[in-house]
Amino acid sequence: MFCLQGFLIMHDLKVIRDTPAAFDAALARRGIAPVADALLALDQQRRAAQTALNDMQARRNEVSRAIGDIRKAGGTAEAETQEVAALKARMSETEDEVRRLGEALDQQLLTLPNRVDDTVPDGSDETANVEVRRWGTPRAFDFAVRDHVDLGQGLDGMDFEAAARLSGARFVVLKGALARLERALAQYMLDLHITEHAYTEVQTPALVREPALLGTGQLPKFAEDLFRLEQGYYLIPTAEVTLTNLVNGQILPLSALPLRMTALTQCFRAEAGAAGRDTRGMIRQHQFEKVEMVSIVAPEDSDAELERMTGCAEAVLQGLGLPYRVVALCSGDIGFSARKTYDLEVWLPAQGCYREISSCSNTGDFQARRMNARFKVEGEKGTRFVHTLNGSGLAVGRTLVAVLENYQNADGSVSVPPVLRPYMGGLERIGS
Template identity: 65%
Template sequence: MHDIRFIRDEPDLFDRGLARRGVAPRAQHILALDAERRSTQTRVQEIQQRRNEASKAIGQAKSRGEDAGPAIAEVARLKEEMPRLEAREAELAAELDALLAELPNLPADDVPDGASEADNVEMRRFGERPAFNHEAREHFDLGEALGLMDFQAAARLSGSRFVVLKGQLARLERALAAFMLDIHTGEFGYVEVQPPLLVRDEAVFGTGQLPKFGDDLFRTTNGFWLIPTAEVPLTNLAADQIHDLAALPLRFTAYTPCFRSEAGAAGRDTRGMLRQHQFGKVELVSIVGDDQSDAEHERMTSAAETVLQRLGLHYRVMALSTGDMGFSARRTYDLEVWLPGQGAFREISSCSTCGDFQARRMKARYRAAGERGTRFVHTLNGSGLAIGRTLIAILENYQRADGLVTVPDALRPYLGGIEVIGAPAGAAA
């Protein structure tokens, strides 16, 4: 949600920010609605004051034995006018709120301009691409050949964009979640949370998925939303509260299933596990003071990078352009891991700072010691990492010519010492 006072003070700057995101100017329309709403509010207050004065005049006229008719008539007229003005004020407020709720966050000054992902800017790389003496295979070929990845069974159960993982791959997914959570809680100070997977409208509105992106979500018949990411419940832990600055930052992490309809992804990544309706993800969320968010963004990105580095995976960090950022983001860094089977980098984490955009929607504030007023917190979120895509990256980067997959050293303690995925129990690596 945008600050109406900023739009009043800097309408041209607001419109320039929208233009960078490919959105037509809105400031003048917003200010016209705002001016009419404020004028109507003033008129309602004036009428209320005049009603009080006229009602008092009625009593005074009667006590003096004078004709109270004119004052009685004025009160009756004002009483009829008041509901109409109050209704108009409510209508204008709702229209203004709806318009502000549908506009994306303004990009930070250092975000590269562009229309799409083609305009993203590479910031840095880590590691080297693996060298194979065989043709690299994609993850679904490897998983199906091992009998541990079953898309046909999933289709019989649920339709397309689902998978059944079995045996060592199911265990690998569980191991990855534990490995990531241990890093984020033990080394970066995030508090592990097990949040609800079903949330109300207010929670999804607070993080910016509603009202614009309802088609991307799944909804139950009794009005709950299945979370598209743990960002939704974790960020809303700060909603409708005033926090002490001394208690910030708040840092939360969670491993949850995530559910997305992929409404806009028809025909994209139809094979394999890259884009599914249900997938696991370790999420990172930070709630900070308004002067801490830029530093926290770098810190969060570093936490996500640490996971990739420990797994020995080649990746690059991309600064997303204005045309590729998410709705609520002020700045986003994507981590893209190298997938040899595809011969391409693919997103495995997206770390964003949202400024006070989500906090205004959630009414999440903080108060510094000695200050009477409050400020809106700043919120950040990131993947630390997407579990399914990390599993894909391990399969493709650690594949062997014989179709088996070497387990990265860092994961072996989480897999009971298993060194090779697909090898019979007790077989030599």
């Protein structure tokens, strides 16, 4: 069981009470069986126990005042004292019951994903995703295309055997010009987002504790995909966790929004559900670099911010001259915390298909509720939950794969994309 102290739950119980059928219908789009009745039964038990506790507290206070009056008048108030003692014992039991029922309700709510947006296409899996647009034309090669592994090894810059000796499968050692090319890609992405897209660069820890992962929805759903250390830390699977949690428990002034942040971090994923998938090369690894974008915005701005963020990720691919397509994920393929997601898929010549290189999602107030992240409008009473968005801008390793394969030459060399040459000391080609 995960500790929820200090958290609000991502689903509004008032909405479930008022519209249980609509709540079930929304989750049914994700293939989830009806849950509203079970949730409301627990909620009713918890509320009844809380009402009983409140009544006992009121009675205890009433009797306590009576005891004071009796003693002032010279009486002993034995019966009243015994009643207070009995009330305290019953209150302790009822407090435990309220806590138990609340934790049971919270644990059930914690496992339920976000409700998808009305504009998300219906479907059970990725085959129902909808292509939104394409950019660029895949290059026509007049020679046999090599994949990134053959290219990288041929350039003596990619060593999977050395990585396996160090760490096992799904790791790589990059050397020489390829190591520099990966660094150049990361620097180019950051510089573009900072100078052109108004993101603030942030450096965050790579280790977090359980509450941060609960806040963004990686726990408890994806516990098997996380690397947990004995000291209670987790290695981050994405900087979404750290960047988004910077507003955990905060009340921001409306004037501080939108808040846009970007970070380059190492990311760590166990890939527990990906056994046998993409075992060759750098497509799916346990450790990789990624430039992440996170936006914290007012609710009325989040739909437009998703389009903006997706455009920022597209700008990286356009600058690199890499053909790609934008895909709207269907209800059965969308991530746990997201209410709407666009995937960017880059063209990989060796595979002859588009592969995911970025995912941009609007989570609405789902994460904000778990983190209790709010904003306040000056002059208004109360607060509202912010909306949070996250997107890859981009996955650096996969971008390296795409550059190697799309810019390869017949002799096994790789041309350096023009926008990266300033980061490569003017180098125009890697290899002979």
